[in-house]
Amino acid sequence: MQNKRKIAVLIINRANYGRLKPVLRAIQEHPDLELQLIVGSSMLLYRFGNDIDYIERDGFKISAKFNMIIEGGTPTTMAQSAGLGLMNLPTILEQLNPDIFLVNADRFEILPAAIAAAYMNITLAHTLGGEITGTIDESVRHAVTKLAHIHFAAHKPAAERIASMGEDPNNIFIVGNPSLDIAKTISEKINIEKFIDISRGTGSPIDFSKPYILCYQHPVTTEYQDAYKQIITTLEALRNINIQTIMLWPNPDAGTDMLSKGIRVFREKNPESLIHFYRSFANEDYLSLIKNASCIVGNSSSAIMEGGFFGTPAVNIGTRQQGREKCINVVNTGYSREEIENAIKGQLAYGKYNPDYFFGDGQSAKRIAEILANHNVQIQKQFNKEKGFHLIKNYIN
Numbered sequence: 001m002q003n004k005r006k007i008a009v010l011i012i013n014r015a016n017y018g019r020l021k022p023v024l025r026a027i028q029e030h031p032d033l034e035l036q037l038i039v040g041s042s043m044l045l046y047r048f049g050n051d052i053d054y055i056e057r058d059g060f061k062i063s064a065k066f067n068m069i070i071e072g073g074t075p076t077t078m079a080q081s082a083g084l085g086l087m088n089l090p091t092i093l094e095q096l097n098p099d100i101f102l103v104n105a106d107r108f109e110i111l112p113a114a115i116a117a118a119y120m121n122i123t124l125a126h127t128l129g130g131e132i133t134g135t136i137d138e139s140v141r142h143a144v145t146k147l148a149h150i151h152f153a154a155h156k157p158a159a160e161r162i163a164s165m166g167e168d169p170n171n172i173f174i175v176g177n178p179s180l181d182i183a184k185t186i187s188e189k190i191n192i193e194k195f196i197d198i199s200r201g202t203g204s205p206i207d208f209s210k211p212y213i214l215c216y217q218h219p220v221t222t223e224y225q226d227a228y229k230q231i232i233t234t235l236e237a238l239r240n241i242n243i244q245t246i247m248l249w250p251n252p253d254a255g256t257d258m259l260s261k262g263i264r265v266f267r268e269k270n271p272e273s274l275i276h277f278y279r280s281f282a283n284e285d286y287l288s289l290i291k292n293a294s295c296i297v298g299n300s301s302s303a304i305m306e307g308g309f310f311g312t313p314a315v316n317i318g319t320r321q322q323g324r325e326k327c328i329n330v331v332n333t334g335y336s337r338e339e340i341e342n343a344i345k346g347q348l349a350y351g352k353y354n355p356d357y358f359f360g361d362g363q364s365a366k367r368i369a370e371i372l373a374n375h376n377v378q379i380q381k382q383f384n385k386e387k388g389f390h391l392i393k394n395y396i397n
Contacts, residue, residue, distance in 0.1 A: 005033050005034065005099045005100065005372065005373060006033075006034045006096070006097065006098045006099045007027050007033050007035060007036065007098060007099065007100050007101075007102060007372055008063070008098035008101045008102065009023070009024060009027070009035065009037055009101075009103075010038050010040075010101070010102070010104070010110060011037065011043060011055065012040055012042065012107055013041060013051065013109075013251060013252075014054070014280050014283070015301075016105070016107060017043070017051060017055060017283065018179050018182070018286065018287075019104050019177065019179040020102075020104050020179075021058070021179070021283055022179070022181035022182055022364065023102070023364075023365045025365065026366050026368065027372065029369075030369045030370070030372075032374075035061075036064075037055070037061065037062050037064075038064045038092055038096075039065050040066035040067060041066075041067075041068050041069055041085070041109045042251065042252050043055070044065060044067060047249075047279070048279065048280065049279040054282050054283070063096055064095070066085070066089065068081050068082075068084045068112075069081050069252050070084060071257075072257065073224075073253075073257030073258065074254050075221065075254045078108060078136075078221065078254045081108070081109075081252075082108055082109070082111060082112050083112070085109055086112035086115060086116060089116045090116045090119075090120060093120055100372055101117045101122050101123070101124050101125070102124075102127070102372070103126055103144065103148075104127045104128060105127065105128040105131075105137075106128070106131070106140045106141035106144070107137070107140070107251075108136060108137075108140055111143060114126075114144045114147040117147070121379050123149045123150065123379060124148040124149055125149065125150040125152065126148035126150070126151055126152065127152040127178065127368070128152070128153070128154055128158075129141060129142075129145040129148065129151050129153060129158065130145065130151070130154075130157070130159060130162040131154070131324055132161075132324055132325075133323060134220065134222070134318075134322035134323065135221045135222055135253075135319070136222065136253075137221075138323075145162055146166075146167075149379070149381065150173075150375060150377060152173055152175045152368055153172060153173065153174050153175070154175075154177045154305075154359045155325070155358055155359060156174060156392075156394065159394075160387075163388065163389055166384050166385070167384060169384070169387070170391055171377055172393070173367070173371055173392075173393050174393065174395055175364045175367045175368055176359060176360020176361055176362070176363070176396055177306075178365045178368065179283070179305070180306065180309050180362045180364065181362050181363065182287060183290075183310065184362030184363075186287045186288050186291050188291070188292070189292070190208050190285075190288050190289070190292055200278075201278035201279070202276070203247075203267065203277050204272075204273065204274045204276050205276065206244055206276050207244065208292070211244075211294040211348075212244045212246060212292075213243055213296070213344070214245070214246050214290060214293040214295075214297070215234065215238060215245055215247040215298050216247070216248045216296070216298040216299075216300040216303070217250065217259070217298035217300070217317065218251045218256075218259075218298075218300065219250060219251075219255025219258070219259045220255065220318060220320045221254045221255065223255070223318075223319065224255030224258070227255035227256070227258040227259040227262070228258040228262040229262075229335075230262075230318065230335055231262035231263060231266075232262045233335055233340065234340060235247075235262070235273075235275065236337050237337045238275060238297065238344075239274075239275070240341055241341060241348075242274060244274040244276070246276055247263070247276070247277050248277075248278055248280065248281070249278070249279045249280070263277065286302075287306060290303075290306050291310040291312060294313070295347045296313070296315070297314070298315075298316075298317060299317050299318055299320035303315075303316060303329075304321060304324060304326055304330055305359045307330070308326075308328070308329050308330070308356040308359060309327075309355060309356065309360070309362075310355060311328075311352050312329060313353065314331070314347070315330075315331050315340065315344050315347055316331065316333070317340060318333075318334065318335055327353075327358055328353050329356065331343045331347060361396055
């Protein structure tokens with residue numbers, strides 16, 4: 001009897017879990033694979049929603065937990081956090097001894113994970129490589145691509161960029177964004193009783209029978225000193241629009257403390273505003289909020305990828321997603337309050353867009369699991385001088 005391949009998967013925040021949850025399920029259900037789940041970083045912290053509870057509620061067995069976030073919200077503490085991750089992850093990987101280690105996208109936490117795998121001769125698989133954005137995520141993503149052996153791209157341009165970086169096209173697979181597997185199942189209406197029961201938050205109550213805006217804005221690490229000013233500008237624009245708004249807490253990147261301070265200061269000075277603040281949501285609830293929102297505002301990739309899949313109007317603020325391919329639902333703005341207000345008004349007036357399937361078709365997870373079960377690579381990497389785009393396997397179109 002053939003031994004199952006052990007697939008370790010790193011989960012470090014709510015968005016990361018949402019993107020990989022369908023893959024976790026597909027690995028768990030595949031007869032030739034064994035799932036090893038490593039959970040850490042902000043998933044373990046109350047201030048970011050203690051999102052490990054969602055993993056346990058979903059019935060996944062957690063193989064290892066690790067801490068790596070150093071408080072402070074500065075570039076220095078961000079670098080120190082990455083170093084702490086590199087201190088902790090090798091011991092976990094040594095104990096689990098996976099055949100393949102799967103990481104997602106471009107969060108700073110995955111770089112130490114990729115470094116650990118590289119030095120320990122563990123095959124590294126990477127989802128959502130080849131994208132283009134702003135902030136430190138741009139550098140992290142491409143660095144991880146050069147350490148990875150198996151590449152799961154969301155679309156053709158991303159796959160071709162991976163190949164252009166000298167990666168073997170035989171190891172590049174166009175499979176789509178796996179979170180769209182869940183998005184495909186989201187109903188037209190929010191289950192209000194369930195939603196209210198698990199998502200408390202603070203601020204003006206939300207009436208889901210009426211239009212609402214969903215806002216999710218993170219600090220930009222290369223502009224971290226401006227985080228306070230940027231979030232105040234966004235919140236003032238939302239206040240002036242005067243439509244009930246759901247706002248989520250930011251991620252732990254450099255600038256998070258100043259951005260969080262801006263939210264608190266605004267909340268205290270504007271108690272009558274129609275903004276309700278939440279720390280986190282279960283992934284299905286978050287996708288339901290995206291699908292049913294009148295407009296998404298902020299700088300999260302979910303407004304582009306998942307929002308585009310649903311055709312939900314989105315206003316993308318600033319440079320965090322700079323250079324990323326955009327779906328038809330997205331309008332870009334700078335940081336001025338007037339520009340943001342006008343963009344929101346325009347999107348609200350336009351209404352729903354047609355769904356855009358550029359980032360996937362909602363069938364990614366099983367493709368990824370099948371490739372993880374059957375694809376073989378050399379642990380020693382070599383720079384591939386021939387681009388060979390025609391050798392990239394496209395599972396979407």
